[in-house]
Amino acid sequence: MFLKRAYGIVIIGILLALVLMFMMFGSGLFTEMEETTQVERENRIVVGVSQLGSESGFRTANTESVQNAFTQQNGYFLIYNNARQRQENQLKAIRSFISQRVDYIIFSPVVETGWETVLQEAKEAGVPVILMDRSVDVEDESLYVTCVGSNFVEEGEKAGHWLEKELQKQGHTQEPVNIVVLAGTEGSSSQIGRTEGFDAVAGGHDNWNILEQKCAEFTSTRGKEVMRGFLRKYPEIDVVVSQNDDMTFGAIEAIRESGRTVGVDGDIMIISFDAVESALEMVAEGTINVDIECNPNQGEYLLQVIDMLEAGEPVEKQYYVEEDVFTMENVTKEVLDERSY
Numbered sequence: 001m002f003l004k005r006a007y008g009i010v011i012i013g014i015l016l017a018l019v020l021m022f023m024m025f026g027s028g029l030f031t032e033m034e035e036t037t038q039v040e041r042e043n044r045i046v047v048g049v050s051q052l053g054s055e056s057g058f059r060t061a062n063t064e065s066v067q068n069a070f071t072q073q074n075g076y077f078l079i080y081n082n083a084r085q086r087q088e089n090q091l092k093a094i095r096s097f098i099s100q101r102v103d104y105i106i107f108s109p110v111v112e113t114g115w116e117t118v119l120q121e122a123k124e125a126g127v128p129v130i131l132m133d134r135s136v137d138v139e140d141e142s143l144y145v146t147c148v149g150s151n152f153v154e155e156g157e158k159a160g161h162w163l164e165k166e167l168q169k170q171g172h173t174q175e176p177v178n179i180v181v182l183a184g185t186e187g188s189s190s191q192i193g194r195t196e197g198f199d200a201v202a203g204g205h206d207n208w209n210i211l212e213q214k215c216a217e218f219t220s221t222r223g224k225e226v227m228r229g230f231l232r233k234y235p236e237i238d239v240v241v242s243q244n245d246d247m248t249f250g251a252i253e254a255i256r257e258s259g260r261t262v263g264v265d266g267d268i269m270i271i272s273f274d275a276v277e278s279a280l281e282m283v284a285e286g287t288i289n290v291d292i293e294c295n296p297n298q299g300e301y302l303l304q305v306i307d308m309l310e311a312g313e314p315v316e317k318q319y320y321v322e323e324d325v326f327t328m329e330n331v332t333k334e335v336l337d338e339r340s341y
């Protein structure tokens with residue numbers, strides 16, 4: 001009996017010693033980690049990045065370009081958050097960056113509206129905000145320093161002008177042209193701009209019938225589902241305008257499942273956006289008629305902007321990345337070999 005009691009006392013003593021040690025060193029360990037992080041931060045420019053999600057090949061490349069730019073070797077400490085397509089997650093991330101007193105906030109707004117309050121909080125905290133890829137719709141443009149992205153209206157116009165030329169080449173300028181549109185995330189500047197640009201060109205052609213524009217969230221799954229619906233609803237579709245390659249991949253699957261064909265020699269012409277490598281391979285083989293490039297490699301541009309800000313130099317309100325239009329004629333082996341995304 002006595003031995004049992006002694007054994008219990010020893011066990012309790014060991015446990016108490018362990019708890020005491022942890023309290024002494026364990027917190028020290030966390031403090032040490034915080035201090036390490038603090039030291040890492042102190043010698044570097046701290047950038048908080050709120051990425052809207054990982055919905056597409058473009059987004060993956062966009063994220064990689066930012067992570068490859070803001071490295072510790074380049075003098076930066078990157079805090080990255082993936083909002084998984086939810087604006088509330090971006091709002092939380094931006095508020096967290098403000099409370100962590102980062103030096104800059106970079107974010108790609110999932111939609112254009114709903115940012116005034118959080119951007120005002122960043123401004124009052126003295127944290128400069130830089131937009132990446134997409135933009136925001138705010139009254140007070142001083143709420144962000146600059147936007148590095150694409151001219152989405154121009155991208156939409158490029159798609160429209162390509163279709164004009166293609167139909168002229170085919171002598172198809174009078175007969176009805178039935179068009180369906182797979183639109184990106186509702187209210188995103190890429191969806192708004194591409195729609196505006198294409199519609200502006202389409203408005204000049206009485207024989208172009210835009211049968212329906214429907215959101216497919218920039219994903220291949222939704223692109224396939226929405227295209228299936230279009231195929232059931234519209235017996236005659238001549239052109240699909242798909243606002244990104246991921247939706248295009250899904251749409252092509254749906255069209256082929258229906259027994260129809262796509263591309264240069266097909267029943268249905270495919271106009272796509274982004275020009276990721278796997279889509280350009282489909283352009284080269286004639287499956288996609290034209291791909292309007294949307295360049296995700298914005299990390300280097302963002303790096304230059306912050307370097308200018310750090311040097312006290314003025315920056316423009318908007319920087320557009322360089323972009324091309326790809327068809328079978330210019331998707332060469334070299335283009336594919338050199339493709340970084």
Ligand code: GYE
Pocket residue numbers: 055056057058059133134150184188190218243244245246273274294
């Ligand atoms: O086209 C799409 C991504 O905002 C330009 O978002 C970007 C778009 C791009 O989901 O692939």
